[in-house]
Amino acid sequence: MAGPVDRRRLLAMAHMAAAQLGLDEEERRWVQQAVVGKASCAQMSAEELQRLIQHYQRMGTGVWQTAPRSRSPLLRKIAAQCLSAGYPFPQYALGIARQMLGIPVDRLEWVPEPTLRKIVAALTYWQKRKRQEEVL
Numbered sequence: 001m002a003g004p005v006d007r008r009r010l011l012a013m014a015h016m017a018a019a020q021l022g023l024d025e026e027e028r029r030w031v032q033q034a035v036v037g038k039a040s041c042a043q044m045s046a047e048e049l050q051r052l053i054q055h056y057q058r059m060g061t062g063v064w065q066t067a068p069r070s071r072s073p074l075l076r077k078i079a080a081q082c083l084s085a086g087y088p089f090p091q092y093a094l095g096i097a098r099q100m101l102g103i104p105v106d107r108l109e110w111v112p113e114p115t116l117r118k119i120v121a122a123l124t125y126w127q128k129r130k131r132q133e134e135v136l
Contacts, residue, residue, distance in 0.1 A: 010049035014041050036048045036061060093108055094108055
């Protein structure tokens with residue numbers, strides 16, 4: 001069974017997925033009741049939250065469950081890239097994540113791993129472009 005940290009992450013993912021699909025509170029609760037049998041995410045177990053997120057994935061959301069592993073290396077890489085470029089961390093990275101996901105994200109730790117990798121790629125691309133401009 002998932003621990004409290006995993007459950008909080010699943011709660012955040014479920015709400016992000018519903019927001020991406022443009023569901024208002026009434027629609028979200030209706031979907032939750034239909035899929036899991038509970039109208040409130042707070043009443044759901046980790047397994048029920050995973051089922052709900054899988055349902056949202058089938059509906060076309062961009063929120064993905066990943067294997068539990070540390071995101072620390074990616075977060076450290078993003079922090080180093082932001083700081084070397086002179087951008088404030090984590091605000092700049094959160095701005096990129098919000099633009100990529102199309103929804104408000106409060107914490108970088110809640111961003112799906114594939115999106116974190118895209119942020120690293122975008123910052124790497126920016127660094128290469130900046131170096132080329134300096135040469136010219």
